[in-house]
Amino acid sequence: MKLSAPVYHLKRQARLLSRQSKAPLHEALDRIAAREGFASWSLLASKAAETAPAGGLFARLAPGDLVLVGARLGHGKTLMSLELVVEAMKSGNRGVFFTLEYTQRDVLDRFRAIGVEPARFNHLFDFDNSDAISADYIVKTLRAAPRGTLAVIDYLQLLDQKRENPDLMAQVRTLKAFARDRGLILVFISQIDRSYDPAKKPCPDIGDVRLPNPLDLSLFNKTCFLNEGEIRFQAAR
Known part of the structure; x- marks a missing residue:
């Protein structure tokens, strides 16, 4: 799995997106996940955990x-x-x-x-x-x-x-x-x-x-x- 940035960076992007769009954080996380090719943040995080150090x-x-x-x-x-x-x-x-x-x-x-x-x-x-x-x-x-x-x-x-x-x-x-x-x-x-x-x-x-x-x-x-x-x-x- 190749992400555009480390997970903690993606989370930071989601928090910024949440503030800017006034959307709930879980929605912002899912939007970031979709950009990375995943149906939801939970799927992205689960996949990342499999390869975590x-x-x-x-x-x-x-x-x-x-x-x-x-x-x-x-x-x-x-x-x-x-x-x-x-x-x-x-x-x-x-x-x-x-x-x-x-x-x-x-x-x-x-x-x-x-x-x-x-x-x-x-x-x-x-x-x-x-x-x-x-x-x-x-x-x-x-x-x-x-x-x-x-x-x-x-x-x-x-x-x-x-x-x-x-x-x-x-x-x-x-x-x-x-x-x-x-x-x-x-x-x-x-x-x-x-x-x-x-x-x-x-x-x-x-x-x-x-x-x-x-x-x-x-x-x-x-x-x-x-x-x-x-x-x-x-x-x-």
């Missing part, structure tokens, strides 16, 4: 991993993280999405954007957007989670936004030890610093992660960076 990436993850997924705003880091959740659930594991940014409806809409009907995984998926999200909260929430559970933290830079929370370094160390002990996979969505220049480097890397507070990025043993449809995956040696 998340399956190959998930196959390279293991219990105990701390994974960093980084990209500029609008370049697919949330969709990639949700695709990893879906891959975990397809294999029979639980998926959890912790967020300080999105509502449950936002996340369910993004599942549909990647061709997944959320009801299919109701028994395996948990959504949590508590204002209390921090390392201690995540540890408490996942204490009884079975080995192989994949949890997404959206996003890294917000973990220590409250003064009463431990500093970011301490929280990531806590979560690293917890993931290793419990056999969980923790995926952290990360912002990229504004100094990153795609004209000089086609894809960001670990040096481009936005760090308002000190953090040893070697705590993450696997990274995935995205830009303009390009994906760079790296595992620590």
Whole structure:
């Protein structure tokens, strides 16, 4: 399947079309899909999911991993993280999405954007957007989670936004030890610093992660960076 642009770009075009034409977003999505040769957006998204790189990436993850997924705003880091959740659930594991940014409806809409009907995984998926999200909260929430559970933290830079929370370094160390002990996979969505220049480097890397507070990025043993449809995956040696 060859699309005229990556799925996240097509979604952006649909949102713009929806605003301009004052049509519901689902109608705009279907119009974009028709332009690409599909009868509906759901068919386009489902076909795209079959060739999505998340399956190959998930196959390279293991219990105990701390994974960093980084990209500029609008370049697919949330969709990639949700695709990893879906891959975990397809294999029979639980998926959890912790967020300080999105509502449950936002996340369910993004599942549909990647061709997944959320009801299919109701028994395996948990959504949590508590204002209390921090390392201690995540540890408490996942204490009884079975080995192989994949949890997404959206996003890294917000973990220590409250003064009463431990500093970011301490929280990531806590979560690293917890993931290793419990056999969980923790995926952290990360912002990229504004100094990153795609004209000089086609894809960001670990040096481009936005760090308002000190953090040893070697705590993450696997990274995935995205830009303009390009994906760079790296595992620590």
